[in-house]
Every structure is written in C-alpha cells, then in structure tokens.
Amino acid sequence: MLFLAGLVLVAAAAWAQAFTSTPLKVGETAPAFELQGSDGKTYSLKQFAGQEAVVLAWFPKAQTKGCTIECKSLGEQAEALRKYKxxxxxxxxxxxxxxxTFAENLKLPYPILSDPSRETAKAYGVLKGAPVSARNTIYIGKDGKVLLVDDSIKTETAAADMLKHFEQLGIEKK
Known part of the structure; x- marks a missing residue:
C-alpha cells in the first residue's frame, strides 16, 4: 500500500512538472510562435515585428464561463482597442x-490562436501545473520585447484594464 501511495505521488509530481513553465520577465525577448487562428489564418510574432505591438490574452478553456466573459469583454470594446497599433x-x-466554434458563437472581431501542443504556452510561461493555460495577458512591444505580463486578469473588466495598460505602456495610437 505504501508503494502504491509513493507511486501516486511520483505520478502527480510528473504530471504537474509536465504542465509547468517559467513565467516571462519584462524586457525579455518574446518567444517566436506560429499558430493557427480561429479565422483559418496562421499568425506569427515576426509578422508584426517593427510594425505594431502584440497582445496575447491567454485563457484556460473555450466555452467556459470565465473565458466567455473575458472574450466577450474584449469583443465589446473592439472599437476602442482598434484605436491602438x-x-x-x-x-x-x-x-x-x-x-x-467559440469565436463564431461569440461573434468575436479578433482571432483566437490555438496552441494544442502547448509548446507556445510553455515558452510563454503560462502553464501553472494544469493542462490548460493560466489566465495571463502578455504585452509585447514592436521590438519583440515583453512589456508586461498581467496575471491578475478580471474577466468582466478585461478590455477596460487592457486599455489602461495600453496607455501606461505608451502603446501608439493609430
């Protein structure tokens, strides 16, 4: 019985380690990615280099309550968010x-990127011991450097908070 308990503990530790990553730090170069969007297009960080900032709003799971609230918030404020580069x-x-399906159901005006391999999630430090990403928003400057890692997302005010961060970070308006 003791052996079985030890085996369970080892398995649990291995599980948590497989789904854990080191968070990015401000000033670091953001890891490259190339991911499929909900609109069928493939997006990469390098395609925006030198042109505009990139914001990655990580959420745990499509079609769940908190993620729906967060994504709707961003969709409802799309006009205000589009005023920035x-x-x-x-x-x-x-x-x-x-x-x-999630993006279509919510009629989102922005793409949702998919990372089913979790490679990008691991590189961006958003795996916190579970097979889903933590709710984090990562702000990346035109130069490819991490400007902010926001891990205190409030789903209901996600868009308003994002707009405040744009101002605080000095992100250019169009």
Whole structure:
C-alpha cells in the first residue's frame, strides 16, 4: 500500500512538472510562435515585428464561463482597442476547431490562436501545473520585447484594464 501511495505521488509530481513553465520577465525577448487562428489564418510574432505591438490574452478553456466573459469583454470594446497599433489575439491550448466554434458563437472581431501542443504556452510561461493555460495577458512591444505580463486578469473588466495598460505602456495610437 505504501508503494502504491509513493507511486501516486511520483505520478502527480510528473504530471504537474509536465504542465509547468517559467513565467516571462519584462524586457525579455518574446518567444517566436506560429499558430493557427480561429479565422483559418496562421499568425506569427515576426509578422508584426517593427510594425505594431502584440497582445496575447491567454485563457484556460473555450466555452467556459470565465473565458466567455473575458472574450466577450474584449469583443465589446473592439472599437476602442482598434484605436491602438496592436495586434490583439486571444489564445488557448484548445484545438483549432474548438476555438473556431467559440469565436463564431461569440461573434468575436479578433482571432483566437490555438496552441494544442502547448509548446507556445510553455515558452510563454503560462502553464501553472494544469493542462490548460493560466489566465495571463502578455504585452509585447514592436521590438519583440515583453512589456508586461498581467496575471491578475478580471474577466468582466478585461478590455477596460487592457486599455489602461495600453496607455501606461505608451502603446501608439493609430
């Protein structure tokens, strides 16, 4: 029985380690990515280099209450968010077809990126011991450097908070 308990503890530790990553730090170069969007297009960080900031709004799981509230908030404030030189993406480890359905159901005016391999999630430090990403928003400057890692997202005010961060970070308006 003691052996079985030890085996369970080892398995649990391995599980948590497989789904844990080191958070990014402000000033670091953001890891490259190339991911499929809910609109069927493929997006990469390098395509925005030198042109506009990139914001990755990580959420845990499509079609869940908190994630729906957060993504709707961003959609409802799309006009205000579009006033800035920012490529905005919601992003999760869900399969592309799940994020496509989620984006269509919410009629989102921005793409949701899919990272089912979790490679980008791990590189961006948003895996916190679970097979889904933590709710984090990562702000990346035109130069590819991390400007802010916001891990205190309030789903209901996600867009308003994002707009405040744009101002605080000095992100250019169009």
């Amino acid at each position: 920012v490529a905005l993406f919601a992003i999760s480890v869900d399969k592309p077809e799940d994020n496509k």
